[in-house]
Amino acid sequence: MYSRNYYGSFYPITSKIHKLNPIVKLINFIIMILLIILTNDKEIHLYLSMFVMIMILLSYVPIKYYFNTFYSLRYIYLLLAFICAYFGLGFSDYLVYVSKIIIFILYLNVIVFTTSPSETIYSIEKFLNLFNFLNLKAVKIASSINGLLRYHPLYMMVKNDVMLASSVRGINIGLFSVKTKIRLNKKIRELTRIRSKEMNECAELRLYDINKHRTNFRTNKVGFYDILFLIFHIVLLYMYATLEGLL
Amino acid sequence: MKDYFKYRYTTDIEFNLSLKTHVAIIGNSGDFFLDTLINNNDKCNIFIGDKEYTPENKFYIRKLMSFVLYKHLNIFVGETVRDEIVFGLESLAFTKNEINERVNSLSRRFKLDNLLEKDPNSLGSSDKVKMKILSSLIIKPNVLVLDNVLCELDYVDKLLIFDILKEYTDNEGVVINITNDMEETLEASRIIIIHDNKLACDGKTISVLNEEKLLKRLGLGMPFIVELNKYLMDYGIINKYYLTNEKLVGALWK
Amino acid sequence: MEIIFDKVSFVINKNTPLEKTILNTISFSITESGIYSFIGASNSGKTAIGDLISLLYKPTRGSIKIGGYKNSRLKKKDINNLKSKIGYVFKNPYSMFINDTVSKEISYAIDNFGYKKESKEKRILESLKLVELDESYLEKNPFDLNITDAKKLALACILIYNPKIIILDEITNGLSVSDKNKLIRLFRMLKNKYRKTIILLSKDTSFCYQITDYVYLLSYTRLIDYGTKDLLENTNIIKNANLEPPKIVSFVNAYNKKGRNLDYYNNILDLIKGVYRDVF
Structure with missing residues (x-):
């Protein structure tokens, strides 16, 4: 937090x-x-x-x-x-x-x-544009590479939030059995997916469009x-x- | 004045808004109304300016209508406050100089100029709301939709934001404030009540707040000063509305 | 249960370029059950007090004593024991939700305590009834609820395991007047009938003025004043802390400027009767 x-x-x-x-x-x-x-x-x-x-x-x-x-x-x-x-x-x-x-x-x-993140997308896109003859969709590749790089910190953030949320309800996750921990991991991955979907929605509301040209400040x-x-x-x-x- | 924003949801909800209006939308279906604005609904017809809102021209309509949502208050698209604010302008392909000008002048107006290089997660809730409103206003939209965010502001920041919203409506903007806090309705010139996905009431602020029985039946209250005025009028002490403490006390003790 | 803070300081990211002081030598002691409010503008450290009492973080300096245990000598067994007696509702209720249905969400707190299925269901329905949500909410997705219902659900998730200390972070933001009145009735019942300690972290002075017993005023990481409800009638101190005075108080102050002497009433009906008596 x-x-x-x-x-x-x-x-x-x-x-x-x-x-x-x-x-x-x-x-x-x-x-x-x-x-x-x-x-x-x-x-x-x-x-x-x-x-x-x-x-x-x-x-x-x-x-x-x-x-x-x-x-x-x-x-x-x-x-x-x-x-x-x-x-x-x-x-x-x-x-x-x-x-x-x-x-x-x-x-x-x-x-x-x-x-x-905006700089990494910009740099990967400009670099791939040098290889224009291969007809790659530079922006799509750039944003998926960026998404991969940022998946792990997002997962750690969600895991931290879940631990806090359980802690305030009087639950100590360290006491769970292995089976419950595996189920909890599945939930955390699901929540990460929801959170990244929300981030995409938020970016879309702020006029993010993968097909249009963007500048980088x-x-x-x-x-x-x-x-x-x-x-x-x-x-x-x-x-x-x-x-x-x-x- | 000609109508700028037209909204039709089957025959249940129908209203038009002209430019330079600040409208407050109250009732338990504010969520549903917001959902139809963000995601296109088949049964819904929305006209902004003269264009109809269809799935094809989403990008164009979003340039004209900007949102500040409560559930996105902790979701950031940039890693510093400055990146967060300029995201919309970057998407519109503005140059670096144009972006710099707008950011510097507006952040001074919103009193955020010493926080521009910080991490947005470390800001207090009042500054977060100001940053989100600034990042929606910087693209100069014609319609601004606020969803339950003004309740998070500090006292001084609230007065500042109400000033800024008044300037915005005077410059031909439309503010739609979806709220549960009745005190904010005093800033609006018009109130629309949407209850159980149907239009329950639509009119000028004071005339809607006069409908005591309707508000009570729907479980909505009144702003403190309006309630005070109503009770005093029932007792026959005063005979019209005085909307500030000083004016009311002056009328009681002439 | 008692809560005693003794010269507590809380600093995050120490010895890095992003160091920030959230709380600076705070001391107070709460010994009886009742309703206590910590009021302050944003960035004054209110949320940190809630986090420290519910043992989510350790203070950098000073000591905290909760229910007879001191934080420097807490063992794992004691921490678990204490955590089941403290409940905390976050400012953003959606960050407390983990499961996909409301019934699973509420029962998450008591899932591993060995309750039978019928008594679990009974407890879920009881806690929903306390916050005035009906049975139709049981199969909904918590992330699809609107703000009011989400806050009520978060409160129900805490009430189900019957904690002694309940901490509520900005619970009145985004609630309508009738919901606030329902909350007032609920808190009064929890305080009088069940002897719970309710800690409100809020900047809504009008709401706190109606129900609180004791007020602590925070400003820019320090505790600058504390006292009974009468502290909220001191408009200068409240305005200096960047807060809005309760609406009743500002009206009565404007009224008394005309040389009259009106009391500070608790709710609007008594205020009207007082004004009527004074005018005639």
């Missing part, structure tokens, strides 16, 4: 990262994904990890929100350790694989905390830091290309 969980939704303050242009952020994100998939080089992963740490510090979002996602994947780190041991890979290889997951998750978190101009970060990513791409002998 007061401090809704900011886990996974936009954190409303101003910082250097909030002021970046969303299209450049998206391009950097895609270059990062390409690098993670294509290479296992230790130096590139080290530079990317340092870059993500710098972005986290510059975004002024409290570190505990980042730590939450990092901590929730602890079983995956253990599973990876067993898989690496099974295949006989060394400790440094294990570190590279773990850092791939951490870089991806934390980078995604930084983007979600610092970019408002919030887009920031391309600035010094945008160009700096873009150059950093392109330099990493160049390093990868020289390593593979493509250049």
Whole structure:
């Protein structure tokens, strides 16, 4: 009710990262994904990890929100350790694989905390317009990607509301049996569906129409830091290309 | 004056509104009336200006008729107050400069200019209602429909919003206030009572409030000052309506 | 049951850029059953008091004592025991609804307590009768109700498990005059016959003036004054807290400016008789 969980939704303050242009952020994100998939080089992963740490510090979002996602994947780190041991890979290889997951998750978190939903839709739409020859419906894809990104925070909000509503009627959800908890989870998913339907109705009443052209008020101009970060990513791409002998 | 807003629901409810009217709709079927305005109903014919409201021209009609609903008070389409307010203008493809001008001047009028960068969930209920009304008025519609939202305002904010609504109706707007609070009907120039999905009464404010028996039968009360006036008139102390405390006391002790 | 707040402060999002103080060193004590109102403009922290009493959140500083238990020494068993004695109706009744029919919604509170089917149904009908909703509402969807019915349903959901403390957050917003009078009768019965403690969080001073025993005035996160109902007759303090004085009080004040001395009556009929006696 007061401090809704900011886990996974936009954190409303101003910082250097909030002021970046969303299209450049998206391009950097895609270059990062390409690098993670294509290479296992230790130096590139080290530079990317340092870059993500710098972005986290510059975004002024409290570190505990980042730590939450990092901590929730602890079983995956253990599973990876067993898989690496099974295949006989060394400790440094294990570190590279773990850092791939951490870089991806934390980078995604930084983007979600610092970019408002209207900006993400705008940037994905403009990016897909470059691929106009494929005849994709850019706006529809953009809004469904945005919906996927925002589903989890909405689910957590509804779950929090249901816990509060049960609590005030003298019920402690922690005492429920497993069967009731599963039924309750089903109800929470149903309520999330109702809540997102209501949000769509509200947007429709405010003249939201997927087929009509919209402007975006919030887009920031391309600035010094945008160009700096873009150059950093392109330099990493160049390093990868020289390593593979493509250049 | 020519009628701007015409509403027909089979033969049960029929009324016309001209520009520059502020009408209060009371009774237990306000919900039903609102539903026919938002979702097109087969048995319902609504004319705004000269255009009829059909499923095809929903977008066009919604540009002319704007809503502020109670159940959407905690649902936000933007992540900051400023994003929430400019959402309608973004949908109408306004440029950044035009949006900036309108937002800055109107938010100063509504006294929200120091809250523009905050999270809408952290506002108090009075500020939330002001933000929702501002975001509906910023697209300059011709008809504004309010559904039970004015009861959440603080005292000072209520006086401010009533001022703003008066300016809006003087500038050729129509305000439809669906409410259960009888004190708000004193601001309106006309009252329409819709009870059990039928039209029960329609007329000027004071003449409807005069119908004591009808209001009692439908379970509706009267504003405090009107009730006071009625009792004093029954006792023969005064012989016409005085609608403020000072005027009434002045009439009692001439 | 007693409720004692001792220098309670409530701050959210501490040590982050979004830190906000909701309550600042509030102290009061409620020991007997009765109707208590906390009045204040929006953003003054009323909802926070309801949240803290019903143990939804912990205060950042200070201590709360409810029914003999102090919040710093509460174990899980005690919390469950206390929660079944406190009921809280949210400001937005739709955020309390979880199920798809009214009957399931009301019985949600007592589903896991082992009641037999017939006595459950009897209790559901009784609680509906208390708030004056009839049987035809049993199969409706709570999210489709209008505001008045939703508020009544939320109250019925609380009354079914018979809590000792009932907290109501802005229950009169959006209700018509006849519904408010029905609520007044219901609260008087709950206070006199069943000895319950009713806490009203509201900015509707006219409603509170008619039934409350004690008034606490909140303004910008602080408790600036408290007293009996007579506090509402002090127009200066009420206006400084951004609230509207009760309508009877402002009329009587305007009347007494002409040099007369009219009493502050409780309802409009007595007021009319007093004016009539004074004029003639």
